[in-house]
Amino acid sequence: MSPPSRRLQTKPVITCLKTFLISYSLIFWFTGVILLAVGVWGKVSLESYLSLASDKSTNAPYVLIGTGATIVIFGLFGCFATCRGSPWMLKLYAMFLTLVFLAELVSGISGFVFRHEIKAILKDAYIKAEKNYNSTDIRSKAVDSIQRTLKCCGAFNYTSWSNTNYFKKNGIPESCCMTVGNCTIEKLKDLKLAETVVYNQGCFSLVTTMLEANLGIIAGISFGIAFFQLIGVFLACCLSRYITNNQYEMV
Numbered sequence: 001m002s003p004p005s006r007r008l009q010t011k012p013v014i015t016c017l018k019t020f021l022i023s024y025s026l027i028f029w030f031t032g033v034i035l036l037a038v039g040v041w042g043k044v045s046l047e048s049y050l051s052l053a054s055d056k057s058t059n060a061p062y063v064l065i066g067t068g069a070t071i072v073i074f075g076l077f078g079c080f081a082t083c084r085g086s087p088w089m090l091k092l093y094a095m096f097l098t099l100v101f102l103a104e105l106v107s108g109i110s111g112f113v114f115r116h117e118i119k120a121i122l123k124d125a126y127i128k129a130e131k132n133y134n135s136t137d138i139r140s141k142a143v144d145s146i147q148r149t150l151k152c153c154g155a156f157n158y159t160s161w162s163n164t165n166y167f168k169k170n171g172i173p174e175s176c177c178m179t180v181g182n183c184t185i186e187k188l189k190d191l192k193l194a195e196t197v198v199y200n201q202g203c204f205s206l207v208t209t210m211l212e213a214n215l216g217i218i219a220g221i222s223f224g225i226a227f228f229q230l231i232g233v234f235l236a237c238c239l240s241r242y243i244t245n246n247q248y249e250m251v
Contacts, residue, residue: 029075
């Protein structure tokens, strides 16, 4: 047993660590809620975008939902372990945070290193979906959804549609129209006339321009969130060590 004087000196330190770790766990829990909400929103609103690369439904929203739910559970577990003052629970919490840190770090580095390859894959997927557009299948509906939502037309601009079989028969898709009422078959089949009634900005070029312009910000936020986990690991390990060394228990 530690001498009473030492325990009295250590107790404020442990209380301070507990306060910081509970605050951290609540923030960590909140990030899980955000991921969970984004996953649900993506499932409802963005699945058509992600389906361009595959004829089947994408699992990306489910990954976000699963990750968010796991973080929510472990965030609550972290609060419980802190309040309980259990060293083994705190060590388990620190281990989970370490795994989250490594996963986010590897994902962030991989995304940055292979960004050009990812960009090329998305480009090929969009061009292929545009080339095989028929207005009825999953990829075609995804293209329509992207054009309406982002207010863009074609992979690079509205003239990209001139190389498709759909354009030869039906002209530019109506999802490119700025105002549907102004779009007639005659205008959609004539590139010069279509210029005044459809969006001129290309969809793929719009997305890549936005991403490249904000790449530094995105990378900074991603790595910042990843290294944020190390704070929790440090606090959990310190608290566990203090409790173990001083045989401190919550009353």
